[in-house]
Each structure stands twice: as C-alpha cells, then as structure tokens.
Amino acid sequence: xxxxxxxTVIVLGILLAATAAFADDARMPTVESIGNEVQCxxxxxxxxxxxxxxxxxxxxxxxxxxxxxxxxxxxDERTILQDLSLRYGLQVLSAPPxxxxxxxxxxxxxxxxLVGLSLVVVIVRRxxxxxxxxxPAPPAAYDSKVLAAMEEEMKSAGLH
Amino acid sequence: MLPSxxxxxxxxxxxxxxxxxxxxxxxxxxxxxxxxxxxxxxxxRLVVYDNLKDLEFEYQSGKIAREDYEAxxxxxxxxxxxxxxxxxxxxxxxxxxxxxxxxxxxRRAMRKSQPKIEYKCQACGYENPLPVKFCGECGARLAVPGxxxx
Amino acid sequence: xxxxxxxxxxxxLAFAAYALVAxxxxxxxxxxxxxxxxxxxxxxxxxxxxxxxxxxxxxxxTNDFHNAYVAEHSNRDLLTYYKVASLWAGQEGxxxxxxxxxxxxxxxxxxxNRRKNRQLMPYVVSVLMGTGTFFSLLVFFVANPxxxxxxxxxxxxxxxxxxxxxxxxxxxSMVIHPPMLYLGYVGMVVPFAFATAALITRQLGDNWIRITxxxxxxxxxxxxxxxxxxxxxxxxxxxxxxxxGWDPVENASLLPWLAGTAFLxxxxxxEKRGMLKVWNVALVILTFFLxxxxxxxxxSGIVSSVHAFAQSNIGPFFAVFLAIILFFSVTLLFLRLxxxxxxxxxxxxxxxxxxxxxxxxxxxxxxxxxFWGTLFPVISKAIENTTVTVGAPFFNKVAIPMGLLLLxxxxxxxxxAWRKTSFQSIRRNFTVPLIVAAVAGVVMFVEGVRNLYxxxxxxxxxxxTICILGEFWKGARTRMRTAKENFAVALYNxxxxxxxxxxxYVVHIGIVLxxxxxxxxxxxxxxxxxxxxxxxxxxxxxxxxxxxxxSGDNPNYEYTRANFSVTKNGExxxxxxxxxxxxxxxxxxxxxxxxxxxxxEDLYVVxxxxxxxxxxxxVQVFVNPLVMWVWIGGVVTLLGTxxxxxxxxxxxxxxxxxxxxxxxxxxxxxx
Numbered sequence: 001x002x003x004x005x006x007x008t009v010i011v012l013g014i015l016l017a018a019t020a021a022f023a024d025d026a027r028m029p030t031v032e033s034i035g036n037e038v039q040c041x042x043x044x045x046x047x048x049x050x051x052x053x054x055x056x057x058x059x060x061x062x063x064x065x066x067x068x069x070x071x072x073x074x075x076d077e078r079t080i081l082q083d084l085s086l087r088y089g090l091q092v093l094s095a096p097p098x099x100x101x102x103x104x105x106x107x108x109x110x111x112x113x114l115v116g117l118s119l120v121v122v123i124v125r126r127x128x129x130x131x132x133x134x135x136p137a138p139p140a141a142y143d144s145k146v147l148a149a150m151e152e153e154m155k156s157a158g159l160h
Numbered sequence: 161m162l163p164s165x166x167x168x169x170x171x172x173x174x175x176x177x178x179x180x181x182x183x184x185x186x187x188x189x190x191x192x193x194x195x196x197x198x199x200x201x202x203x204x205r206l207v208v209y210d211n212l213k214d215l216e217f218e219y220q221s222g223k224i225a226r227e228d229y230e231a232x233x234x235x236x237x238x239x240x241x242x243x244x245x246x247x248x249x250x251x252x253x254x255x256x257x258x259x260x261x262x263x264x265x266x267r268r269a270m271r272k273s274q275p276k277i278e279y280k281c282q283a284c285g286y287e288n289p290l291p292v293k294f295c296g297e298c299g300a301r302l303a304v305p306g307x308x309x310x
Numbered sequence: 311x312x313x314x315x316x317x318x319x320x321x322x323l324a325f326a327a328y329a330l331v332a333x334x335x336x337x338x339x340x341x342x343x344x345x346x347x348x349x350x351x352x353x354x355x356x357x358x359x360x361x362x363x364x365x366x367x368x369x370x371x372t373n374d375f376h377n378a379y380v381a382e383h384s385n386r387d388l389l390t391y392y393k394v395a396s397l398w399a400g401q402e403g404x405x406x407x408x409x410x411x412x413x414x415x416x417x418x419x420x421x422x423n424r425r426k427n428r429q430l431m432p433y434v435v436s437v438l439m440g441t442g443t444f445f446s447l448l449v450f451f452v453a454n455p456x457x458x459x460x461x462x463x464x465x466x467x468x469x470x471x472x473x474x475x476x477x478x479x480x481x482x483s484m485v486i487h488p489p490m491l492y493l494g495y496v497g498m499v500v501p502f503a504f505a506t507a508a509l510i511t512r513q514l515g516d517n518w519i520r521i522t523x524x525x526x527x528x529x530x531x532x533x534x535x536x537x538x539x540x541x542x543x544x545x546x547x548x549x550x551x552x553x554x555g556w557d558p559v560e561n562a563s564l565l566p567w568l569a570g571t572a573f574l575x576x577x578x579x580x581e582k583r584g585m586l587k588v589w590n591v592a593l594v595i596l597t598f599f600l601x602x603x604x605x606x607x608x609x610s611g612i613v614s615s616v617h618a619f620a621q622s623n624i625g626p627f628f629a630v631f632l633a634i635i636l637f638f639s640v641t642l643l644f645l646r647l648x649x650x651x652x653x654x655x656x657x658x659x660x661x662x663x664x665x666x667x668x669x670x671x672x673x674x675x676x677x678x679x680x681f682w683g684t685l686f687p688v689i690s691k692a693i694e695n696t697t698v699t700v701g702a703p704f705f706n707k708v709a710i711p712m713g714l715l716l717l718x719x720x721x722x723x724x725x726x727a728w729r730k731t732s733f734q735s736i737r738r739n740f741t742v743p744l745i746v747a748a749v750a751g752v753v754m755f756v757e758g759v760r761n762l763y764x765x766x767x768x769x770x771x772x773x774x775t776i777c778i779l780g781e782f783w784k785g786a787r788t789r790m791r792t793a794k795e796n797f798a799v800a801l802y803n804x805x806x807x808x809x810x811x812x813x814x815y816v817v818h819i820g821i822v823l824x825x826x827x828x829x830x831x832x833x834x835x836x837x838x839x840x841x842x843x844x845x846x847x848x849x850x851x852x853x854x855x856x857x858x859x860x861s862g863d864n865p866n867y868e869y870t871r872a873n874f875s876v877t878k879n880g881e882x883x884x885x886x887x888x889x890x891x892x893x894x895x896x897x898x899x900x901x902x903x904x905x906x907x908x909x910x911e912d913l914y915v916v917x918x919x920x921x922x923x924x925x926x927x928x929v930q931v932f933v934n935p936l937v938m939w940v941w942i943g944g945v946v947t948l949l950g951t952x953x954x955x956x957x958x959x960x961x962x963x964x965x966x967x968x969x970x971x972x973x974x975x976x977x978x979x980x981x
Contacts (some may be wrong), residue, residue: 032836039699048702094701096686101694105686109679109708116671116678124664127585127656139237142245150205150244157209163313166361170321173354177325180346191340191428195517203516211582211728214808218727221788223739225732232729 029077031068037077038063038084039094048094063088198254201247208240311365312377315456318362322413323450325354326442333436337429337510345432352420352435355442356413363410366403366455370396375469379403379455385474385895387865392475395485398492399475401609401624402455407489408605409445411496416442419500419525430518433507441499444631452624474895477867481547487539491563494533495601498566500525501573502598502639505591509642514587514649516580522594523577524955530570531951537563538944549901549916551836551932553940556705561684562604565677569597572673575666582728583663584653588643589670591650595639600677602632607684658730665723672715679708710763714770717825720818721774724781724811743780747773764832771822771829778815778822785812806958813954820950823943830911830936840926841872849931852913853877854886859927867891869902872917872927876906888917888929911935 035049040060049063066087070080084092096102139147195203215236219229279288279302286297294301329351336344366379370393375381383403384396398407416438423431449455458466478484501522508518540560541553554560573593579586606628656663683700690698725739750772751765759765782801789800805812837849847854854874861870874886889902899919906913914932921928957965 037703039701089697091697091699094699095704095707096690096698096700101690101696102698105683105690105698105700105704108682109675112678112682113675113712116675120667120671124656124659124667127652128659137238137242138234139241141238142241143248146241146245146248149248150240153205153244154209154212154240157206157213162311163317166314166317169361170317170354170358173321173325173357177328177347177350177354180343180350183343191342191345191432194427194429194513195515200515207516207582214728217785217788220792221784223725223735223784224727225734228727228730228732228735 029071029080031064031071034067034071034077034080035064037081037094038067039092063092197250198247201243201250205240205243205247208236208243212236212240311369311374312456312458315362315365316450316454318358318360318365319446319450319454319456322355322358322362322409323443323446325351325358326439326446329355329439330436330443333432333434333439337432337436337507340429342428345428345435348432348435348439349420349424352413352416352439355439355446356417359406359410359413359446362406362449362456363397366406367394367397370394373472375472376459376466377455378457378459381459381469381472383472383475385472387895388472388475389480389866391485392480395479395488396475398488399479400455402449402453404488404492404609405445405449405453405624406455408492408496409442409449411489411492412438412442412445412499415497415500419503427517427521429511429513430504430507433510434503437503437506438499444627448624448627452627472895474893477891477893477896477898477900478547480866480893481543483539483543483546487536487543489536490532490539491536494529494531494536494563495566495605497525497529497532498570498598498601500529501594505594506639506642509591509646512646512649514646519577519580519590523574523581526570526573526577526594526597527951527955530567530574531948533563533567533570534951535944535948537567538941542941545937546903546905547900549903549918549930551834551914551916551934552831553937556683556702558684559608561680561705562607565681566597566600566604568673568677568680569593569600572670572677573597575669575673579663579666585656585663587650587652588647591643593670595635595643596677599632599635599639600681602628602635606632660726660731660736662723662726662728662731665719665726669716669719669723672712672719676709676712676716679712680705683708713825713828714763714766717767717770717774717822720821721770721777724815724818725777739777739780743773743776746776761832764829767825767829771826774818774822778818781815782812805953806956809956809958810954813950813952813956816950816953817947818950820943820945820947823939823946825943827936827938827940827943830934830939833935834932836930836932838928838930840921840924841929842924842926847929847931850933851879852883852931852933853880854915854929854931856927856929857885866895867893870917870920872915872929874904874915876913884913886913886915888915890917890919907938909938912937 038049040049040063049060049067063084066084067080070083075083081093081097085097090096090102096105098106139150212233215224215229215232218224219226224232279292280286281288281295281298281300281302283300284295284298286295288296288302292302329348332344332348332351335341336346336348366377368374369377369380370384371390373380373384373386379400379402380396383399384393388396396403398404416435419434419438420431423434427434459469460466504518504522504525508514537560540563544555545551545553573590576586576593577590580590606625610625610628658664683704686700687698690696721743722740725736727735747769751769754765754768759768782804785804786797786800789795789804790797793800793803795803835850837847839845839847841847841856843856843858845856847856854876857873857875859870859872862868868891870890871887872889874888876883876886884906886904886906888904890899891902892899901916901918904915912932912934914934916930916932918928918930920926
C-alpha cells in the first residue's frame with residue numbers, strides 16, 4: 001500500500017516536472033488564436049469564428065475585423081474577449097466566463113468528478129469491510145466423490 | 161388497388177398473430193425455465209475454471225507473485241469444490257425425486273390395471289387406505305384380497 | 311403509395327401496442343400461447359414498418375413529388391444512392407427509419423430466442439414493443455412522412471421537382487453515417503429490454519448479463535463507427551479542417567457510447583466475480599436513456615447545432631417518454647435491490663476490479679461533463695434568461711485531462727491481476743513500459759514537442775502500446791514454453807482462446823492510435839491567400855501553385871474548380887483540385903475540399919470562393935498532422951471489437967452446455 005503510494009508520488013512528480021518544462025509563455029494574440037474562442041453569431045453555423053464554413057458570412061467578417069482592430073490597438077486576449085461580449089452579447093464567447101451563474105458550467109464537471117471519486121471510495125470501503133464471509137473451505141474439506149468429479153470436469157475443461 | 165393489398169397483408173398478419181390464442185394451451189404447461197439449478201451450478205463452475213486457467217496463465221507469464229498465486233488457487237479450488245458438492249446434492253435430490261415419481265407412476269398404473277380392491281374391515285366397517293393385512297382401526301385380520309369370498 | 315404507407319404505420323402501431331400488452335400478460339401468466347402471439351406481433355410490426363419504408367423509398371426513387379416529404383428532400387437529378395439516403399435526411403423520414411431499425415432488431419431478437427430464454431422473452435418483447443409503440447405513435451401522429459403536398463393549404467398538388475437533398479449531405483460517408491449511428495442508438499434498446507426482463511422475472515443470475523453483453527457490443531461498435539464516419543464527413547465536407555467540434559449532436563452520440571464503454575468494462579467484474587450487479591443494471595438503463603436522449607437532442611432542435619433540424623414539435627413527446635423510461639426502470643431497480651447482492655468482496659485496492667472501477671469513474675464523469683456542457687445553454691436560458699454558448703474550448707478543457715487519465719488506464723488496467731496485485735508484480739510489469747515511454751518522452755521533448763497535452767498524449771501512447779504489446783509478448787512466450795509452439799502459432803492460439811481479452815487489447819491499441827491522431831491537432835497550421843492563376847501559396851514545406859481555374863456544369867450542380875500543382879521541399883509532390891459548388895435544386899453553395907492524406911500529415915485545400923471584387927480565388931490551406939491515425943485507429947478499434955465477438959473456446963463450451971440444457975428443457979424436464 002505504502003509502496004503503491006510512493007509509486008504514485010513518483011509518477012505525479014514526473015508529471016509535475018513535465019508541466020513545469022512545458023510552462024506556456026504568454027503568446028501574442030492573433031485573430032486565429034482569439035477566433036478559436038469566439039463563436040459566429042450569424043445563426044447559420046455554430047462554429048468558432050475561424051472555422052465557420054460559410055463563405056460570405058457578413059457577421060464573421062465583421063467580428064474578425066473587430067478583433068484585428070483590437071489587436072492592433074495592443075489589447076490583450078482577455079480585454080478583447082470582454083469587449084466582444086459587451087458588443088455582441090455573451091453568446092459570442094464559445095465558452096461562458098467563469099462568473100456568476102455561468103460559474104456552474106465550469107465547476108460542476110469538477111464536482112461531478114469528485115462526487116464520483118468519493119462514491120468509488122465509499123463503494124470500495126463497503127466491499128472491503130463486508131463481514132468477511134468465510135473464505136471457501138479448502139478443497140481437502142470435501143468428499144472424495146466431489147473432488148473426483150471436479151478433477152474430471154477440470155480435465156475436460158482443459159485444466160490439469 | 162395497392163392500399164387494399166396493404167390492408168389485406170395487415171389483416172393476414174393479424175390472423176397469424178391471433179392464431180396461437182385460439183389453440184388450446186400446449187401440453188407442455190407454463191413457459192419452460194431458462195436456467196435450471198443444475199445448469200446454473202455448472203455454469204458457475206465453468207467460470208471458476210476459467211478464472212483458474214487465467215490465474216495459472218498469468219502466474220506462468222510472470223504477472224503474479226507466487227504467494228498470491230497459491231492463495232488464490234486454493235481459494236478458487238475451494239469455490240469450485242463447494243459448487244460441485246452443491247451439484248451432487250441437487251443431483252441426488254433429483255434422483256430421489258425421480259425414484260419417488262417412478263414409484264408413484266407405477267402404482268398408479270397398477271391401480272388402473274387391477275380391479276379396484278377395497279380394504280374395508282368386515283368387523284368395524286373402517287375403510288383402510290392402503291393394502292394392509294390388519295385393520296388400522298380395530299386390529300381385526302382382513303380377508304386377503306383376490307381370495308375374497310363374500 | 312401514401313395510403314400504403316399509412317396502412318403500414320397504423321397496422322404497425324396496432325401490432326406494437328398489442329405486443330406490448332400481450333408480452334406483459336403472457337409473461338405474467340407464463341402462458342406459451344400468449345407469448346407466442348406477442349412474438350408473432352413483433353414480426354407483424356417488422357413487416358408493417360418495412361411496408362411503410364418501402365412505400366416511402368418507392369416514392370423517393372420514382373420522383374413522386376405529390377408526397378410532401380419527397381418534394382422536400384429529394385429531386386430528379388439526385389444520384390440514386392443519395393436518393394436512397396433521402397429516407398433519413400429529414401425529421402419524418404429519420405423517425406420512420408429509426409422505427410424500422412427498431413423493428414429489425416426486435417425481429418432478430420425474437421428469432422434468435424425462439425427456443426431460448428422463454429421466461430425472459432415475453433417481457434423482452436413487451437419492452438421492445440413499448441419503444442416501438444412510442445415511435446410509431448410519433449411517426450403516425452406527429453411526424454408523418456406520408457402527407458400530400460398542399461398548395462395554399464387547400465389543394466393537393468404535385469411539385470414539378472423536389473427541393474433536393476441538402477448538399478452538405480451529398481457525400482459518400484454521409485450515406486452510411488446516419489444508419490450506423492441510428493443502428494447504434496436503436497440497438498441499445500435490446501440490452502435494456504433484457505435487463506428489464508431479468509429484473510421483472512427476478513432472474514438476476516448470469517444469464518441476462520451474458521446476453522446483454524453481446525447485445526451491447528453490437529450497437530456499441532456501430533455507434534462508434536457512426537461517430538467516426540460523422541467525423542470523417544465533417545472533415546471532408548465542412549471545410550474547416552477538423553473532424554470533431556463538440557457540436558451538441560456529436561455530443562449526443564458520444565454520451566451513450568461512453569456509457570456503453572463503461573458497461574462493457576464493468577460487466578466483466580460481474581461475470582468473473584459476481585460483483586457490481588446494481589451498478590451494471592444502472593449502466594444499462596443509463597445507456598439506453600442516453601440513446602433516446604441523443605435521438606431527442608438530434609431530432610428536437612432544443613439546442614442549436616450544425617445539424618439544424620430544428621422542428622421542435624416532437625420535443626414534449628420525447629420528454630414524456632424519457633420520464634417514463636426513467637421512472638419505470640429506476641422503480642424496478644429499487645424493487646429488486648435484494649436480488650442484486652454482491653457474491654464476493656474486493657480482495658485488494660490494487661486489482662483489476664479497482665482498475666475497472668476507476669475506468670467507470672472517469673467515463674461516467676466524462677458523460678456527466680459532456681451532458682452538462684451540452685445542456686447548459688438551455689439551462690442558462692431557462693434560469694438566467696441569458697444566451698450563452700458552450701463550445702469547443704469548454705469541452706477541450708474538461709475532456710482532455712479526463713481523456714488522458716483514461717488513456718493511462720487503457721494501458722495500466724490490463725496489467726493489474728484479478729483480485730490482488732502485489733507491489734512486486736506491479737514493478738515487474740510496469741518497469742519496461744515506463745522506461746521506454748520516458749525515453750520516448752525525452753526524445754519528443756528534444757525534438758520540439760512543447761505542447762503539454764500533446765506531449766502527454768504521445769508519452770502515454772508509447773506507455774500503453776508497450777504495456778499491451780507486452781501482454782501479447784508475455785502470453786505468447788508462455789505458450790511457447792508450456793505448449794511448445796512457435797511464436798506465430800502461440801500468438802494465434804493465445805488470441806483465439808480468449809478472444810474477449812485479446813480483442814479488447816486490440817481495441818485498446820485502436821484507442822491509442824485515435825489519441826495519437828487527436829494529439830496531431832495541437833500542431834495544425836493553416837494559411838490563406840487570394841490567388842489568381844500562376845500564384846504561389848506557401849505553407850510549411852509545401853508550395854501550391856494555382857495552375858488554372860475552370861468552371862463547369864452538370865445536372866446537379868455548377869462548379870468552379872481550382873487546379874493546384876503542389877511541391878514539397880521543392881520537389882513535385884501532387885496535384886489537388888478543390889471545388890466550389892452551387893447545387894441547383896436546393897440553391898445552396900458548398901465547398902468540395904481536396905485532401906492529400908499521408909501517414910504523417912494531411913494537406914487540406916479549400917476553395918472558399920471567388921473574391922467578388924477581383925475575381926481571385928480565396929484559398930485556405932491546412933496542414934493537419936496525424937489525422938490519418940484517427941481513421942486507422944477507428945478501423946483497428948472496429949477489428950478488435952469484431953475479434954472480441956468471435957466466441958472463444960470457453961464460450962463455445964458453455965454454448966454447447968446451454969444447448970444440452972435446452973434439450974432437457976424441451977423434453978419437459980424442468981427441474
């Protein structure tokens with residue numbers, strides 16, 4: 001048990017070290033990178049703005065122009081997204097901000113994960129602490145007739 | 161034209177569906193069981209054997225430590241033996257049942273083939289239920305059936 | 311023909327309703343003749359729905375445009391196999407098609423069990439036909455495809471030509487994608503029916519779980535195939551360079567697949583160890599519920615989607631049906647809790663059993679997260695009255711970490727032994743895969759894989775692959791030693807003696823390949839350009855030269871085609887011909903994407919159109935690494951599933967035993 005735990009710690013340590021190695025440096029926002037977070041609101045598609053398959057979508061063109069203007073004004077990604085949601089409504093963001101009621105959409109999956117985990121733990125505990133029904137008696141405790149029949153059956157099932 | 165053919169097919173199908181209801185309930189009685197007691201026990205044994213086989217294999221391929229292997233093996237064998245014992249008991253029971261039933265059937269057949277014999281006591285008038293030599297009520301000797309003489 | 315269809319529908323409804331009742335009564339009275347009659351009514355249901363389907367297909371193929379559905383979803387110049395597909399292009403036809411598939415499954419089940427499982431069958435028939443009753447009610451009264459076309463709402467009339475099939479759907483994998491998906495959805499009713507029947511008859515031994523496992527694998531496989539074909543369609547047709555966009559309808563199909571995956575794993579614990587019985591029943595119920603829910607989401611349009619079918623008059627009916635399913639099955643489950651006691655206990659926290667529990671935990675958490683994210687816009691609208699979008703960024707953030715955990719379990723789980731695994735065993739089994747994966751991880755990092763998720767995916771993929779190959783290797787080695795076979799024979803025998811396990815491993819390899827394909831997404835690049843003939847567009851080490859722009863015409867659509875010659879690293883590579891099409895019947899433009907797939911990356915070219923001002927071609931190019939591995943992974947998964955369905959030697963023995971048992975039963979000796 002303790003050994004298993006230390007193994008877990010080692011694995012986690014490796015993963016953490018890996019995370020550090022991959023630390024994301026702040027990227028310059030581009031129309032494409034922001035476009036991934038922005039939904040086309042024209043109603044014809046529900047794709048992010050940089051993936052909208054419609055060719056002459058006026059809405060798309062307008063939003064893209066808006067984003068590139070904000071980028072050239074030197075605003076960062078967060079401000080641009082905020083400005084977009086002020087102008088076009090919250091639905092323009094392809095995922096709602098983690099604020100107010102919308103926090104729920106972000107929090108609940110985590111809650112679900114934890115509730116699930118605690119359920120698993122509870123179930124496992126209950127299984128483990130089940131009054132140990134006597135383990136099956138060793139084969140020697142049985143009648144020779146029983147054992148003989150079993151041997152034969154095991155042979156025909158391919159066991160020696 | 162076509163719609164009426166469609167209706168005809170539907171009606172024909174309906175007759176086919178209702179048909180079994182019109183026949184008398186088949187002699188087999190109620191729906192047969194899906195799983196018999198013996199079948200279930202055998203199946204459970206096969207699962208245990210399967211587990212044993214897996215265990216053996218995993219041990220040989222080096223996936224399981226020796227002491228785990230031995231403990232689990234004894235455990236499984238015990239389980240299988242328990243199931244086998246239950247099977248033999250059930251079989252015994254079934255044989256006993258079969259013997260009794262055969263006996264009953266034989267007696268019924270005998271009774272049908274032979275003229276009905278009464279074991280009525282001539283002394284007290286009690287109708288004895290089984291073939292007996294003495295009356296169960298008063299103890300008087302009964303007349304031997306077949307040699308009955310009025 | 312409309313009348314023929316209507317006769318078929320109404321008769322099918324009658325048969326289904328009759329079978330629903332007769333099945334329940336026959337089961338209750340344990341009466342063979344009522345059961346037989348209910349089973350025959352299932353045949354009747356199948357025959358009648360088939361008649362309706364034939365009638366509709368006949369009208370589609372003969373261009374009978376006095377039928378409203380045909381006029382809406384087909385046209386004269388449509389290719390024949392797309393015409394056939396018009397059956398499931400619209401709401402009414404889809405529901406009819408759904409019902410037809412249900413009738414096929416039901417008929418198959420009744421036939422397969424004509425002499426078996428006599429106690430279960432009346433209730434199985436009842437549940438199947440209960441579902442059948444619901445869908446035929448829906449098709450007949452709410453979404454009837456057999457309606458005349460009316461002019462001005464008063465006069466029947468025949469349209470000269472139809473509106474045509476949505477051009478986005480005119481793609482070869484789109485012809486088989488919906489049937490596969492539907493076969494998957496519908497098929498989940500069969501395990502549900504058996505589970506319910508087992509609960510009602512209190513036959514909660516092993517029989518039902520065995521039948522249910524097989525009957526879950528079939529729709530699970532078809533559903534998975536359908537999902538991937540859908541991805542393939544999105545990739546090749548929609549023209550945004552991706553195959554999965556977390557669209558509500560895509561999510562809807564993923565949910566029952568995930569729940570089914572959880573069931574296919576936890577069912578093993580019950581078969582081997584007699585544990586988790588309540589949980590398994592609950593998973594079967596959940597899977598079926600999610601299938602119907604998926605159909606509901608797809609067909610009702612309560613959430614907006616690229617699959618904008620959005621005629622929502624069937625929503626309330628589905629809501630009621632879902633509520634009935636939930637109430638009925640959960641009540642039944644609670645009434646039978648006493649019969650679902652565990653036969654064994656858990657020996658150790660570190661065991662195959664606990665591995666499966668963790669797998670179930672993650673899968674179900676994923677189901678919940680996807681379910682929640684998909685429905686959140688509806689909830690937010692109802693409670694807060696604000697319209698929000700929950701799109702790909704949300705799902706990626708939530709699902710990728712869970713997916714990685716699952717990937718880890720894919721490799722680690724099978725290395726844990728049943729009941730208990732000691733630390734020595736763990737060390738022995740995990741050392742090699744970890745070392746190899748670590749080396750591969752360092753190499754990938756040095757080679758420049760800097761995206762954390764992509765790196766972790768590739769690291770875990772190597773780990774899992776080594777784990778699984780190790781299983782095959784060790785198994786084959788053992789057989790070589792004990793049975794004195796050469797490696798190939800040993801490998802073959804190993805697999806065929808336990809198809810379930812080794813088929814399962816093949817499926818796991820397929821999943822790894824899928825994940826490798828997913829990881830490629832992190833490295834995709836794209837480029838755009840306004841081009842005229844002779845212009846060059848560079849992306850990575852490719853150069854695309856627009857050699858000519860041609861226009862043309864055929865009965866179905868007009869097109870503009872851009873012919874590109876492509877060089878890679880300066881050498882001639884290939885030529886590509888994306889098109890921009892304008893479909894005449896539906897008056898809709900679409901892009902026809904040109905893809906040059908290779909194992910390492912796809913070159914993906916879209917002709918987005920002609921710039922109205924300059925008449926230059928608007929060209930978008932993507933380089934999508936590793937996409938091919940998604941399709942390969944899909945095929946491997948499919949093959950693995952098929953392998954796992956081949957009865958192994960042990961299963962054949964058991965089948966023989968059951969047959970012998972049936973003979974006994976038939977002889978009337980019902981001990």
